[in-house]
Amino acid sequence: MATSTPPVSDRHRLNLGPIATPDRLLLGPGPSNAHPTVLQALSRTPIGHLDPLYVALMSEVQELLRYVWQTDNRLTLPMSGTGSAAMEATLANMVEPGDTVLVAVKGYFGLRLQDMAGRYRADVRTIEKPWGEAFSLEEIEAGLKEHRPKILAMVHAETSTGVRQPMEGIGDLCRQYDCLLLLDTVTSLGAVPLFLDDWKVDLAYSCSQKGLSCPPGLGPFTMGPRAEEKLAARSGKVPNWYLDVSLLNQYWGSDRVYHHTAPVNMNFGMREALRLIAEEGLDNVWERHRRNAERLWSGLEALGLQCHVPAELRLPTLTTVRIPEGVDGKAFTLHLLNKHGIEVGGGLGALAGKVWRIGLMGYNSREENVDLLLNLLEQELPAFRSAAPAVAAAAA
Known part of the structure; x- marks a missing residue:
């Protein structure tokens, strides 16, 4: 007996035109603007994720x-x-x-590590510093001695505060106390000096959308020999199938065994982003970021604005600027976005409402971007001080 098909409902149907987005200059904590060459690579025709050409590209991405x-x-x-x-x-x-996982918390993303570790039923312990400071070797050793963890997790470039954690000697301490060193390099990879092997880092991760000048969507990951040994010695399966490196390694390793449908075009973009860094040279990339950050810091000081982090600990990629007394920080960032198409970030967690976060990452770390932002701060910030509340209210 034939069954009738119910009529198609138009309840959720939208009549939309083609997507149209404004041009933005992304000078916040991320994402940053992707390099034009990377955007061209992303728009290429996809190929299969087991295509020999793609398999060769995978090896190039890994090596870079x-x-x-x-x-x-x-x-x-x-x-x-x-x-x-x-x-x-x-x-x-x-x-x-x-x-036992010891998390060195000095900002928002240390707290995220703490949360994630607890979800995998770790015995999570913490040592903490005020948001804007870094840990000393003595403080790290005291934490290792007290808690005897299997893993020390910490953030190299804390995106919420703009602090760069000095790493010299921490890996040696982890070897001395027989624990793995896990490092967040989300806001440093491709922009700030990193020496994982020399620092004896066992695991690290990052992102595609900051120093690598690529859109969001990929998360670089690396695991050293000591971490591989711990993975191999697990008593049970990794409790996350999609992120199980023992399975992923069969796809990214020499066997190339299918695991999941890889985002082919994102890896086109990653390949080009890494190629551009190699073409410029890491030393030159790091120096460019340092030079432009110092230009920003000098300009902010000349305008009477104060950085939140001491100069010796500042990230070249992410600067936290204290919002001046009497200024509605959110109203000013909305003004920059709506009138000038420039994104600057606000504070997170303990620094919410207290700082702006200015990013100079990857393709965006250029002199002209620094000068543009400094000029706007000089010309337009005075109208947002408490003496001109009507202007600030109109912008908000």
Whole structure:
């Protein structure tokens, strides 16, 4: 007996034109603007994720990731997901229930590491610093001595505060106390000096949309020999199938066994982003970021604006600027966005409403961007002080 098909409902149907987005200059905490060459690569016709040409490209991406991280780690690959997926992959693969994980918290993303580790049933312990400071070797050693963790997790470039954690000697301490060193390099990879092997870092992760000048969507991940040993010695399966590196390694390793449908075009973009860094040279890339950051810092000081972090600990990629007394910080950033198409970030967590976060990352780390922002601060910020509340209210 024939069955009738119900009529198609138009309840959720939208009549839309082609997508149209404004041009923005992204000078916030990320994403940053992608390099035009990377955008061209993203628009190429897709090919199969097991195509021999794509398989060759995978190897190029892996080798160039080793270059920007300065590591020989065999297991180095871009996770199919944003930086938070790569962040979770480090913990999903390493943590077994009951493992003691010590998280060095000095900002918002240290707190995220703490949260993620707990979800994998780790025994999570913390040491903490005020938001805007870094840990000393003595403080790290005291934490390792007290808690005896299997993993020390910390953030190299804390995006919420603009602090660069000095790393010299921390890896040696982790070897001394027999624990793995896990490092967040989300706001440093491709822009700030990183020496994973020399620093004895066992696991690291990053993202595609900051120093690498690529859109969000991939999460670079790397695992050293000591971490591989812990993974191989697990008593059970990794509790996250999609992020299980023992499975992913069969796809990204020599066997190329299908695991999931890789985001082919995102890896086109990643390949071009890494190629451009190699073409410029890491030393030159790092120096460019340092030079432009110092130009920004000098300009801010000349305008009477104060950076939140001491100069010796500042990130060249992300500067936290204290919002002046009497200024509605959010109203001013909305003004920059709506009138000039420039994005500047606000504070997170303990720094919410207290700082602006200015990013100079990857393709956006250029003198003309620094000068443009400084000129706007000089010319238009005075109208947003408490003496001119009507202007600030109109912008909001």
